[in-house]
Amino acid sequence: MSALQHEDPRIADLVHKEARRLEETLDLIAAENHSPPAIMEALGSVFNTKTIEGYPGRRYHAGCVNADAVERLAISRAKALFTAEHANVQPHSGTSANLGVYFSVLDIGDRILSMTLS
Structure with missing residues:
Protein backbone atom coordinates (compact mmCIF):
# COMPACT_ATOMS: atom_id res chain seq x y z
CA MET A 1 0.00 0.00 0.00
CA SER A 2 1.36 3.43 -0.94
CA ALA A 3 1.63 6.27 1.55
CA LEU A 4 -1.04 8.20 -0.35
CA GLN A 5 -3.38 5.19 -0.43
CA HIS A 6 -2.93 4.83 3.33
CA GLU A 7 -3.43 8.54 4.13
CA ASP A 8 -6.13 9.42 1.60
CA PRO A 9 -7.65 6.53 -0.38
CA ARG A 10 -10.06 8.79 -2.28
CA ILE A 11 -7.26 11.01 -3.64
CA ALA A 12 -5.15 7.92 -4.39
CA ASP A 13 -8.06 6.49 -6.40
CA LEU A 14 -8.45 9.73 -8.36
CA VAL A 15 -4.71 9.85 -9.09
CA HIS A 16 -4.91 6.25 -10.33
CA LYS A 17 -7.94 7.06 -12.52
CA GLU A 18 -6.17 10.06 -14.05
CA ALA A 19 -3.07 7.95 -14.78
CA ARG A 20 -5.28 5.36 -16.47
CA ARG A 21 -7.07 8.07 -18.48
CA LEU A 22 -3.72 9.38 -19.73
CA GLU A 23 -2.68 5.86 -20.75
CA GLU A 24 -5.90 5.33 -22.71
CA THR A 25 -6.19 8.75 -24.36
CA LEU A 26 -4.39 10.50 -27.19
CA ASP A 27 -4.27 13.96 -25.68
CA LEU A 28 -2.94 16.68 -27.98
CA ILE A 29 -2.50 19.25 -25.22
CA ALA A 30 1.25 19.75 -24.81
CA ALA A 31 1.01 20.39 -21.08
CA GLU A 32 -0.69 17.00 -20.65
CA ASN A 33 2.00 15.04 -22.43
CA HIS A 34 2.58 11.53 -21.10
CA SER A 35 5.55 11.50 -18.72
CA SER A 93 6.83 31.06 -15.74
CA GLY A 94 7.13 33.20 -12.60
CA THR A 95 7.98 36.28 -14.61
CA SER A 96 5.27 35.55 -17.15
CA ALA A 97 2.71 35.16 -14.37
CA ASN A 98 3.76 38.45 -12.79
CA LEU A 99 3.54 40.28 -16.11
CA GLY A 100 0.05 38.89 -16.67
CA VAL A 101 -1.07 40.39 -13.38
CA TYR A 102 0.71 43.70 -14.00
CA PHE A 103 -0.80 44.13 -17.46
CA SER A 104 -4.28 43.33 -16.16
CA VAL A 105 -4.33 45.92 -13.37
CA LEU A 106 -1.86 48.66 -14.28
CA ASP A 107 -2.06 51.55 -16.69
CA ILE A 108 0.86 53.04 -18.61
CA GLY A 109 2.86 55.21 -16.22
CA ASP A 110 1.66 53.46 -13.05
CA ARG A 111 4.32 52.73 -10.47
CA ILE A 112 4.76 49.52 -8.58
CA LEU A 113 6.87 48.48 -5.63
CA SER A 114 8.73 45.21 -5.98
CA MET A 115 11.72 43.48 -4.48
CA THR A 116 14.98 43.38 -6.33
CA LEU A 117 16.73 40.04 -6.11
CA SER A 118 20.02 41.14 -7.64
Whole structure:
Protein backbone atom coordinates (compact mmCIF):
# COMPACT_ATOMS: atom_id res chain seq x y z
CA MET A 1 0.00 0.00 0.00
CA SER A 2 1.36 3.43 -0.94
CA ALA A 3 1.63 6.27 1.55
CA LEU A 4 -1.04 8.20 -0.35
CA GLN A 5 -3.38 5.19 -0.43
CA HIS A 6 -2.93 4.83 3.33
CA GLU A 7 -3.43 8.54 4.13
CA ASP A 8 -6.13 9.42 1.60
CA PRO A 9 -7.65 6.53 -0.38
CA ARG A 10 -10.06 8.79 -2.28
CA ILE A 11 -7.26 11.01 -3.64
CA ALA A 12 -5.15 7.92 -4.39
CA ASP A 13 -8.06 6.49 -6.40
CA LEU A 14 -8.45 9.73 -8.36
CA VAL A 15 -4.71 9.85 -9.09
CA HIS A 16 -4.91 6.25 -10.33
CA LYS A 17 -7.94 7.06 -12.52
CA GLU A 18 -6.17 10.06 -14.05
CA ALA A 19 -3.07 7.95 -14.78
CA ARG A 20 -5.28 5.36 -16.47
CA ARG A 21 -7.07 8.07 -18.48
CA LEU A 22 -3.72 9.38 -19.73
CA GLU A 23 -2.68 5.86 -20.75
CA GLU A 24 -5.90 5.33 -22.71
CA THR A 25 -6.19 8.75 -24.36
CA LEU A 26 -4.39 10.50 -27.19
CA ASP A 27 -4.27 13.96 -25.68
CA LEU A 28 -2.94 16.68 -27.98
CA ILE A 29 -2.50 19.25 -25.22
CA ALA A 30 1.25 19.75 -24.81
CA ALA A 31 1.01 20.39 -21.08
CA GLU A 32 -0.69 17.00 -20.65
CA ASN A 33 2.00 15.04 -22.43
CA HIS A 34 2.58 11.53 -21.10
CA SER A 35 5.55 11.50 -18.72
CA PRO A 36 7.68 8.40 -18.23
CA PRO A 37 7.83 6.92 -14.71
CA ALA A 38 11.36 8.26 -14.13
CA ILE A 39 10.16 11.82 -14.84
CA MET A 40 7.17 11.40 -12.54
CA GLU A 41 9.51 10.11 -9.81
CA ALA A 42 11.78 13.15 -10.17
CA LEU A 43 8.81 15.54 -10.16
CA GLY A 44 7.53 13.95 -6.97
CA SER A 45 10.89 14.20 -5.24
CA VAL A 46 12.04 16.53 -2.47
CA PHE A 47 12.97 19.12 -5.11
CA ASN A 48 9.26 19.67 -5.78
CA THR A 49 8.91 21.69 -2.57
CA LYS A 50 12.32 23.38 -2.65
CA THR A 51 12.53 27.15 -2.97
CA ILE A 52 15.30 27.78 -5.48
CA GLU A 53 15.91 31.31 -6.76
CA GLY A 54 18.99 32.60 -8.52
CA TYR A 55 21.71 30.64 -10.26
CA PRO A 56 23.92 27.77 -9.09
CA GLY A 57 26.34 28.99 -6.46
CA ARG A 58 24.45 32.30 -6.16
CA ARG A 59 21.11 31.40 -4.62
CA TYR A 60 18.93 33.61 -2.44
CA HIS A 61 18.21 30.79 0.02
CA ALA A 62 20.54 28.47 1.90
CA GLY A 63 20.68 24.71 1.44
CA CYS A 64 20.73 24.56 -2.36
CA VAL A 65 23.93 22.56 -2.88
CA ASN A 66 22.08 19.54 -4.31
CA ALA A 67 19.74 21.69 -6.38
CA ASP A 68 22.82 23.46 -7.76
CA ALA A 69 24.27 20.08 -8.75
CA VAL A 70 21.03 19.11 -10.53
CA GLU A 71 20.93 22.40 -12.41
CA ARG A 72 24.61 22.22 -13.39
CA LEU A 73 24.02 18.69 -14.71
CA ALA A 74 20.98 19.87 -16.69
CA ILE A 75 23.01 22.75 -18.15
CA SER A 76 25.82 20.39 -19.11
CA ARG A 77 23.39 18.01 -20.80
CA ALA A 78 21.59 20.82 -22.66
CA LYS A 79 24.88 22.23 -23.94
CA ALA A 80 25.95 18.78 -25.16
CA LEU A 81 22.57 18.07 -26.76
CA PHE A 82 22.49 21.33 -28.70
CA THR A 83 26.27 21.67 -29.15
CA ALA A 84 26.02 25.06 -27.47
CA GLU A 85 28.48 27.07 -25.43
CA HIS A 86 25.80 28.28 -23.02
CA ALA A 87 22.43 27.03 -21.80
CA ASN A 88 19.81 28.26 -19.36
CA VAL A 89 17.50 25.55 -18.10
CA GLN A 90 15.43 27.71 -15.74
CA PRO A 91 11.74 28.19 -16.48
CA HIS A 92 10.35 31.66 -17.01
CA SER A 93 6.83 31.06 -15.74
CA GLY A 94 7.13 33.20 -12.60
CA THR A 95 7.98 36.28 -14.61
CA SER A 96 5.27 35.55 -17.15
CA ALA A 97 2.71 35.16 -14.37
CA ASN A 98 3.76 38.45 -12.79
CA LEU A 99 3.54 40.28 -16.11
CA GLY A 100 0.05 38.89 -16.67
CA VAL A 101 -1.07 40.39 -13.38
CA TYR A 102 0.71 43.70 -14.00
CA PHE A 103 -0.80 44.13 -17.46
CA SER A 104 -4.28 43.33 -16.16
CA VAL A 105 -4.33 45.92 -13.37
CA LEU A 106 -1.86 48.66 -14.28
CA ASP A 107 -2.06 51.55 -16.69
CA ILE A 108 0.86 53.04 -18.61
CA GLY A 109 2.86 55.21 -16.22
CA ASP A 110 1.66 53.46 -13.05
CA ARG A 111 4.32 52.73 -10.47
CA ILE A 112 4.76 49.52 -8.58
CA LEU A 113 6.87 48.48 -5.63
CA SER A 114 8.73 45.21 -5.98
CA MET A 115 11.72 43.48 -4.48
CA THR A 116 14.98 43.38 -6.33
CA LEU A 117 16.73 40.04 -6.11
CA SER A 118 20.02 41.14 -7.64
